[in-house]
Amino acid sequence: MTGAAGFIGSNLVDRLLARGEPVVGYDNFSTGQGRFLETALRNPGFGLIRGDVLDLDALRCAMQGAETVYHLAANADVRFGADHPRRDLEQNAIATWNVLEAMRLNGIGQMAFASTGSIYGEAPVIPTPEDCPFPNQTSLYGASKLAAEGLIAAYGETFGMRASIFRFVSILGERYSHGHVFDFYRQLLEHPDSLRVLGNGHQKKSYLYVQDCVDAIFCAMNADAEKVTVLNLGTDEYCEVNDSIGWICGRLGMQPRLEYTGGDRGWIGDNPFIFLDCKRMRSLGWAPKYSIRESVVKTVEYLVENRWLLESRG
Amino acid sequence: MTGAAGFIGSNLVDRLLARGEPVVGYDNFSTGQGRFLETALRNPGFGLIRGDVLDLDALRCAMQGAETVYHLAANADVRFGADHPRRDLEQNAIATWNVLEAMRLNGIGQMAFASTGSIYGEAPVIPTPEDCPFPNQTSLYGASKLAAEGLIAAYGETFGMRASIFRFVSILGERYSHGHVFDFYRQLLEHPDSLRVLGNGHQKKSYLYVQDCVDAIFCAMNADAEKVTVLNLGTDEYCEVNDSIGWICGRLGMQPRLEYTGGDRGWIGDNPFIFLDCKRMRSLGWAPKYSIRESVVKTVEYLVENRWLLESRG
Numbered sequence: 001m002t003g004a005a006g007f008i009g010s011n012l013v014d015r016l017l018a019r020g021e022p023v024v025g026y027d028n029f030s031t032g033q034g035r036f037l038e039t040a041l042r043n044p045g046f047g048l049i050r051g052d053v054l055d056l057d058a059l060r061c062a063m064q065g066a067e068t069v070y071h072l073a074a075n076a077d078v079r080f081g082a083d084h085p086r087r088d089l090e091q092n093a094i095a096t097w098n099v100l101e102a103m104r105l106n107g108i109g110q111m112a113f114a115s116t117g118s119i120y121g122e123a124p125v126i127p128t129p130e131d132c133p134f135p136n137q138t139s140l141y142g143a144s145k146l147a148a149e150g151l152i153a154a155y156g157e158t159f160g161m162r163a164s165i166f167r168f169v170s171i172l173g174e175r176y177s178h179g180h181v182f183d184f185y186r187q188l189l190e191h192p193d194s195l196r197v198l199g200n201g202h203q204k205k206s207y208l209y210v211q212d213c214v215d216a217i218f219c220a221m222n223a224d225a226e227k228v229t230v231l232n233l234g235t236d237e238y239c240e241v242n243d244s245i246g247w248i249c250g251r252l253g254m255q256p257r258l259e260y261t262g263g264d265r266g267w268i269g270d271n272p273f274i275f276l277d278c279k280r281m282r283s284l285g286w287a288p289k290y291s292i293r294e295s296v297v298k299t300v301e302y303l304v305e306n307r308w309l310l311e312s313r314g
Numbered sequence: 315m316t317g318a319a320g321f322i323g324s325n326l327v328d329r330l331l332a333r334g335e336p337v338v339g340y341d342n343f344s345t346g347q348g349r350f351l352e353t354a355l356r357n358p359g360f361g362l363i364r365g366d367v368l369d370l371d372a373l374r375c376a377m378q379g380a381e382t383v384y385h386l387a388a389n390a391d392v393r394f395g396a397d398h399p400r401r402d403l404e405q406n407a408i409a410t411w412n413v414l415e416a417m418r419l420n421g422i423g424q425m426a427f428a429s430t431g432s433i434y435g436e437a438p439v440i441p442t443p444e445d446c447p448f449p450n451q452t453s454l455y456g457a458s459k460l461a462a463e464g465l466i467a468a469y470g471e472t473f474g475m476r477a478s479i480f481r482f483v484s485i486l487g488e489r490y491s492h493g494h495v496f497d498f499y500r501q502l503l504e505h506p507d508s509l510r511v512l513g514n515g516h517q518k519k520s521y522l523y524v525q526d527c528v529d530a531i532f533c534a535m536n537a538d539a540e541k542v543t544v545l546n547l548g549t550d551e552y553c554e555v556n557d558s559i560g561w562i563c564g565r566l567g568m569q570p571r572l573e574y575t576g577g578d579r580g581w582i583g584d585n586p587f588i589f590l591d592c593k594r595m596r597s598l599g600w601a602p603k604y605s606i607r608e609s610v611v612k613t614v615e616y617l618v619e620n621r622w623l624l625e626s627r628g
Contacts, residue, residue, distance in 0.1 A: 133447065137465075157583055
């Protein structure tokens with residue numbers, strides 16, 4: 001598993017180990033956290049390799065003997081593409097090619113890939129199904145994930161690999177370490193009486209709890225799938241940024257003054273409405289157990305108990 | 315113009331120069347031909363730089379002072395992706411990122427990009443419009459062009475560039491130097507009495523004459539366009555491989571025995587039916603002047619008069 005020390009990756013590691021499946025984790029610890037793997041490292045079924053997904057040879061060696069590759073390593077930062085325009089290309093597109101090539105060299109025939117609803121850009125159809133009209137890319141992050149998806153599909157077709165591509169909404173829950181709940185909580189620790197909100201607060205977004213996400217990955221990987229399967233992954237609801245702020249502040253018992261930067265987008269490439277049609281995933285028998293509100297609250301509670309994470313992320 | 319010494323590129327160079335527009339050509343001559351630029355090189359408005367699209371710094375220097383970038387350099391080989399799986403990624407995706415980044419560094423705000431109908435994979439809607447259902451990639455070539463398109467759209471959105479993305483069918487005409495007419499003609503020179511045909515000959519494909527293609531590029535670049543415009547480019551007809559064989563053999567006065575390799579695809583990732591809906595391009599006032607049959611015949615005539623090209627392509 002690439003990105004094994006990351007938010008979603010480390011949760012997936014723990015769940016795979018709990019099912020008795022041995023896992024080799026691969027991470028460069030650029031954003032991954034050693035502490036996320038503390039439990040895993042006590043399990044004899046877990047191995048950990050410090051390596052970079054841009055290092056094809058190290059990847060190839062790390063994958064020896066694997067049956068399935070979970071490719072979660074990524075630059076997961078949607079917002080700052082303009083500040084470092086090559087990062088998304090390298091960390092998402094070229095890295096995915098390296099993963100595919102390492103799989104091919106090792107004869108590994110199955111993978112799971114963490115993609116994103118951001119590849120729909122500003123979808124004309126909401127809720128957005130997997131086969132919605134061919135979208136225009138609006139962020140370097142989305143474009144680089146689209147590139148990765150295309151490479152996976154083409155490798156699948158060309159070399160006979162099976163792949164499950166998951167287009168996630170934003171994921172929340174334990175070990176969450178990046179995104180709006182994180183940013184808001186950090187702001188409120190620094191100045192409890194005011195909160196700066198990008199945009200007008202009416203951006204509509206979907207979220208999913210990380211354990212529901214892992215359930216879905218297991219469910220989809222168990223299903224008898226076509227060569228390449230694309231699956232949206234989210235809840236059947238969305239909320240406004242303002243809703244989320246209300247839940248966060250409610251849980252923390254705070255009433256900050258809200259300062260909106262204005263406009264219907266928080267940043268260039270921000271999507272004012274993300275809501276995915278997840279019928280395809282649900283048809284496999286999966287359903288989320290937690291609402292967006294519950295996920296937000298659980299995330300706040302996790303951050304409150306894990307202040308070290310805010311410090312470690314500068 | 316990247317790929318200025320290529321088939322489409324060199325035709326576009328000649329037409330731009332004929333309109334009095336100065337052009338700097340950029341090519342590494344890996345498949346480009348110096349002879350294609352013989353006319354251009356006699357024009358004082360033309361400059362030529364030998365360079366590679368993987369060399370960002372050379373690209374950046376070559377683009378100084380340019381207003382518009384025509385990005386035609388590519389690995390245009392759809393068929394052999396499996397033999398060198400990194401080539402498409404490098405020549406199409408990473409190279410396009412380099413072109414975009416060189417444009418950004420030079421403050422250049424407009425580009426034209428040669429994409430392909432192959433990005434539709436095996437489209438469920440035929441004729442296929444630009445906003446057809448989100449396709450699955452079936453070739454490394456298509457996937458790498460999709461990646462390039464996504465990067466262009468994201469750069470356009472993020473950095474305020476305008477771009478026209480052209481999804482070509484196969485182009486035919488003068489300086490054509492790769493594809494089925496080329497392969498068939500070469501076979502017939504070697505053994506006039508037999509022709510090996512990949513697949514069953516019933517694959518349905520669309521083609522466009524290169525001067526019609528250049529007309530369309532000019533027409534679209536003149537139009538008041540949105541930030542990023544995607545345009546299919548083809549004729550309102552298609553033909554079977556067998557039709558094309560008939561026109562080729564007819565023009566050459568040959569009657570070879572046809573040997574089919576069988577199956578409805580010529581190779582892994584071959585698309586048995588390519589036919590694009592070109593209403594969007596036609597709505598700008600463009601229409602092709604030549605039929606597929608005329609384009610095939612003109613291509614054969616060009617190859618007959620330019621046997622050196624068959625030798626130069628090994």
